[in-house]
Amino acid sequence: MSADRVYDIFVIGGGINGCGIARDAVGRGYSVGLCEKNDLASGTSSGSTKLIHGGLRYLEHYEFRLVRESLMERERLWANAPHIIWPLRFVLPHHSGLRPAWFLRLGLFLYDHLGGRKRLPPTKALDLRRDAAGEPLKPEFTTGFEYSDCWVQDARLTVLNARDAADRGADIMTRTECTGLRRDDGLWHIDLKDVANGTEQTVTAKLVINAGGPWVDHILNRSLGDNGAHNVRLVQGSHIVTRKLYDHDRCYIFQNADKRIFFAIPYEQDFTLIGTTDRDFDGDLDHFGISDEEVDYLIAGANGYFDRRITRDDIVWTYSGVRPLYDDGAGAAQEATRDYVLRADEVPGGPPLINIFGGKITTYRRLAESMMEKVETFLGRKGPVWTESAALPGGDFRVADIDEIRKSYVAKQPSLGDRTIDRLIRHYGTAAAVILDRPDGLGHCFGADLFEAEVRYLMEKEWARTAEDVLWRRTKMGLRLTKDEAGNLDRWMQDNG
Known part of the structure; x- marks a missing residue:
């Protein structure tokens, strides 16, 4: 990165929206810089329920445009990243406390047809007394519906967008905080601080994009002195991970007595993920986690459906994310819109700032395209729209080819078990060959099936600097x-970074 370089676009925030925009922009020919004060996807973008979905419940709030756009994105994203995105079937048990069966059938019919579903299988009714999906449930659940959505490794989706952006020429600066923004001589002057060593620098750009997520108002307040900024409603969503239930x-979509929905999803081969909650958040964005109340809420919800009771002793991990929902004045957190709003901040003769409020992981690519439409009004058009059919790193294969890829990896490392090979494919796709083909071999095993070759790849290619980056995001x-x-891994990374 040249100190005197003037970027066309500078993005503040290394979550899914910031990285998706950086990728789209640099692919069109703009010069792009991006800073993230922590690790990529260290906030909301690693704290989701890991779904690429239309949002079945959003139909009740008449958000048809958002649902349609989300549904259309499912199969596009699946095709572009089949290693980290794959189909799931969701089971919705029906009972007297739910909406009438005819109403659910209508909603699922719309869900099947609103977004142009092509490869995903359609909705069907289930007899839970005979179907395997009924076995873990309490006996009173006898009927249900099954529909399709997709799973995503959310933090990996973010990192792969950043990797592709960097490969195309973007400067991705992690652990780099924006400490100041000012307009001068028709350009933005952006003060940056390296969080690790405290060094500072100033870069310039023609246009700045505020993709701070939950910090979007904080960036406006601190960097621009806009102390009245209040555009997002912060909502905490928490999850518990238990031993396999x-x-x-298949997955389950359940509804609690308070009308909130939550999911139970097979997770990382040996576990079950349960979540999410929806509660307004007013705490410290740098230090938060699941509350006792949320744990009890999710346990009680699961125990209302599963025949086997779970307790706190079954929980192996919890995580939380704070979603920056656009503040539309909704009465309850779960009713706030998941749609996004892009708003330009202009002053006469000064460079523009475009802020992102709200959004969801499923629509990040379309949000980036919408952002580029706004950018083009200020900077002019360069390259064409291109991301709709462009594979993310490691995703340059067809779903039908996955068995051949697996066989080739087994041939490279026959000593690795099938579970390890499948894990590498699900994380890296065709890029796993780089890990398996390292000339110095797989190297030291840090535990389970995590080898030195994989950690070196994550450090060299994916900005991993700490054990937490590797173990909980990559x-x-x-x-x-x-x-x-984990402690040994962290010490090794610090010694070899």
């Missing part, structure tokens, strides 16, 4: 390594 590969091996093993 059932053996089949992979979920934190579920398998002991505390001592």
Whole structure:
């Protein structure tokens, strides 16, 4: 990065929206810089329920445009990243406390047809007394519906967008905080601070994009002195991960007595993910986690449906994310819109600032396209729209080819078990070959099946600097390594960084 370089676009925030915009913009020919004060996807973009979905419940709030756009994105994103996105079937048990069956059938019919579903299988009714999906449930649940959505490794989706942006020429600066923004001589002057060593620098840009997520108003307040900024409603969503609760590969969508929905999803082969909650957040964005109340809420919800009761002793991990929903004045947190708003801040003769309020992971690519339409009004058009059919790194294969890829990886490392090979494919796709083909071999094993070759790849290619980056964002091996093993990994990374 040249100190005297003037970027066309500078993005503040390394979540999914910021990285998606950086990728789209640099692919069109704009010069792009991006800063993130922590690790990529260290905030909301690693704290989701890991779904690429239309949002079935949003139909009740008449958000048809958002649902249609989300549904259309499911199969596009699946095609572009089949290693980290794959289809899931969701089971909705019906009971007297739910909406009438005819109403659910109508909603699921719309869900099937609103977004142009092509490859995903359609909705069907289930007899839970005979179907395997009914076995883990209490006997009173006898009928249900099954529909399609997709799973995503959310933090990996963010990192792969950043990787592709960097490969195309963007400067991705992690652990770099924006400490000031000012307009001068028709340009933005952006003060940056390296969080690790405290060094400071100033870069310039023609246009700035505020993709701070939950920090979007904070950036306006601190960097621009806009002390009255209040555009987002912060909503905390928390999840618990338990030991595996059932053996089949389908998910459940449940509804609590308070009308909120939550999911139970097979997770990382040996676990079940349960969530999410929806509660307004007013705490410290740099330090938060699941509350006792949320834990009790999710346990009680699961125990209302599953025949096997779970307790706190079954929980192996919890995580939370704070969603920056656009503040539309909704009465309850779960009713606030998940749609996004892009708003330009202009002054006569000065460079523009475009802020992102709200959004959801499923629509990040379309949000980036909408952002580029705004950018073009200020900077002029360069390259064409291009991301709709462009594979993310490692995703340059067809779903039908995955068995051949697996066979080739087994041939490279026959000593690795099928579970390890499948994990590498689900994380890296065709890029796993770089890990398996390292000339110095796989190297030291830090625990479970996490080898030195994989960690070096994550450090060299994906900006990983700490054990937390590797264990909880690039992979979920934190579920398998002991505390001592994680500590050894962290020390090794600091010695070899």
